[in-house]
């Protein structure tokens with residue numbers, strides 16, 4: 124099973140997380156209705172490196188940003204913690 | 215296996231900053247389960263500096279207490295992630311497929327489980 | 341002699357030529373069936389099927405081969421029912437053995453909500469010309485005596501919908517039957533040629549770029565399974581497809597006979613017995629979008645746990661093989677077929693975890709579209725413009741990964 128390194132909780136199985144896609148709408152799509160349609164349904168579905176968000180639902184309930192190779196499921200980097208985590212810390 | 219005990223407490227949902235600076239009732243146990251949510255076990259009212267904070271009675275969780283020495287082996291068979299063995303620590307994740315909060319204390323470990331899933335965990339703890 | 345190859349398949353692969361009337365990218369069931377029907381129904385044979393591995397290397401050679409039409413939306417029930425009927429006649433039609441076998445399919449319900457869903461399914465299917473009946477526990481035990489009606493005390497079996505014409509067929513034989521039939525009539529099926537891009541001129545398709553040079557064609561069909569978004573993006577076409585892995589496994593030989601195909605949509609698994617006597621089990625897709633073929637132990641553990649709750653006899657079996665395919669999932673669990681915004685570029689996709697049963701009807705309809713230029717009524721609801729027109733065909737409850 125794909126395992127994701129949560130900065131808060133450590134490495135966990137993907138079943139603990141919810142997937143959060145970062146929509147990538149083509150720049151040259153300017154018509155607002157076409158952009159809405161693209162955001163709602165169309166997928167870039169990259170074969171290779173993707174930056175994506177994961178929500179640690181069964182754990183700390185924080186979002187994180189991950190860099191993953193979809194051809195191998197290798198997680199190359201946890202890019203950042205979520206903003207909730209940062210505000211949580213800054214207090 | 216030890217009898218599970220229903221945890222009587224409060225669920226506090228608020229902005230992270232307000233939870234960071236909240237004043238908790240004396241002798242209560244505070245589990246910060248998410249940036250915007252805390253569980254307070256014990257009597258008394260927390261003081262949270264947030265007019266929109268939600269504070270409500272909560273009895274939806276149950277705790278199974280295990281001696282520290284036994285907990286390690288048991289958890290190793292029921293979850294695939296490492297949990298801290300030393301110090302006071304709250305870790306959360308799937309145990310036997312159920313979302314569980316594992317609260318490690320100096321001499322024992324509390325498995326805090328939503329009551330509705332309790333049977334799943336009990337069954338697998340044997 | 342190998343019991344599975346009692347009649348030698350004569351596959352004659354071709355070298356690619358520089359130009360065709362039609363280029364089909366992907367030598368899976370859908371690409372090859374389209375080529376077959378272009379040749380047999382429409383006399384179009386200046387056609388190439390370009391496959392980057394070997395034919396059937398994708399999901400058409402990795403699936404659990406369930407053929408059924410018990411879907412939840414009228415447009416899809418009719419489509420799959422037609423495909424199911426084409427499968428019933430496919431051995432005669434192609435003069436090849438595909439080991440088609442009608443087994444009957446049970447969809448079990450464990451809750452009041454599940455019962456309502458299966459009763460509704462029986463009604464919708466019947467109204468749309470596909471036979472499905474609601475059955476009570478006694479009847480379920482007659483159909484599949486191995487089931488534990490108590491569901492290990494946790495998932496009691498309260499009722500089921502029963503789809504008597506549910507069937508299976510040998511997957512690679514289906515692929516070979518269509519390939520051989522197409523080749524016999526002059527279609528070029530080329531293996532080990534990768535299409536790297538679609539060539540366009542203005543809003544028109546003019547051909548494809550391959551690792552063996554460009555090939556011209558005024559019509560290009562993408563039938564590349566899970567890789568469809570990568571290929572179509574080279575022509576600027578955006579698709580509502582996300583690729584997810586799906587795993588399955590087989591056990592060793594089970595001495596008894598297990599006639600039916602048994603599924604629990606609530607427990608997300610299904611089981612049937614192969615011609616070799618193995619138990620074949622599948623379940624849900626992996627949750628991350630991915631092109632990885634890695635199989636996981638966690639899948640085996642969780643899936644067999646659920647299967648054993650209903651079929652306790654499997655505790656005595658051993659798992660022999662496990663594998664993965666990558667599936668082109670559409671947001672409404674319904675196929676995406678037909679024209680794109682680029683003239684001459686057609687897609688057949690959104691086959692996700694359910695497209696094996698659709699190979700005959702999908703191929704037949706795409707061939708008609710290519711030959712006549714008009715979208716057949718049967719697949720008109722599956723056009724990509726349904727998303728813009730607010731006519732999605734949400735049917736997650738019927739996709740069932742098989």
Ligand SMILES: Cc1cc2nc3c(=O)[nH]c(=O)nc-3n(C[C@H](O)[C@H](O)[C@H](O)COP(=O)(O)OP(=O)(O)OC[C@H]3O[C@@H](n4cnc5c(N)ncnc54)[C@H](O)[C@@H]3O)c2cc1C
Pocket residue numbers: 365366367368369370371390391392393394395396397398399400401402403404405406407533534535536563564565566567571586587588622663664665666667688691692693694695696697698741742
């Ligand atoms: C484990 C599993 C179980 C399943 N069970 C069932 C089931 O029980 N019933 C059911 O109806 N469906 C089932 N399915 C789904 C079914 O297998 C697929 O929907 C169906 O096989 C799709 O056929 P296809 O021809 O579209 O794609 P594929 O068979 O995947 O063919 C696509 C082909 O395109 C080739 N290709 C890709 N990119 C390129 C390129 N750039 N250039 C050249 N060639 C390329 C690939 O190598 C591949 O051979 C299952 C799928 C899996 C993975």
Ligand SMILES: [Zn+2]
Pocket residue numbers: 129130131132133179182183184185
């Ligand atoms: Zn976490």
